[in-house]
Amino acid sequence: MEYTTVPFGDAQDKPSGSCIRRFKNAITLYNQVRLSLSLDFKTPDMVYKLTA
DSSP, X not given: OOOOOOOTTOGXXXXXXXHHHXXXXXXXXXXXXXXXXXXXXXXXXXXXXXXX
């Protein structure tokens, strides 16, 4: 198997706008929508706001 090296910072390494949007959306869903069993069916944001 042959590996090729691509210099760091090449234009192909830069994430697209839609990729960043999907990543931010996933973080928002995880922190604000998804209920966690280990947090007594609260979201991480709810717990953070209660302790802050």
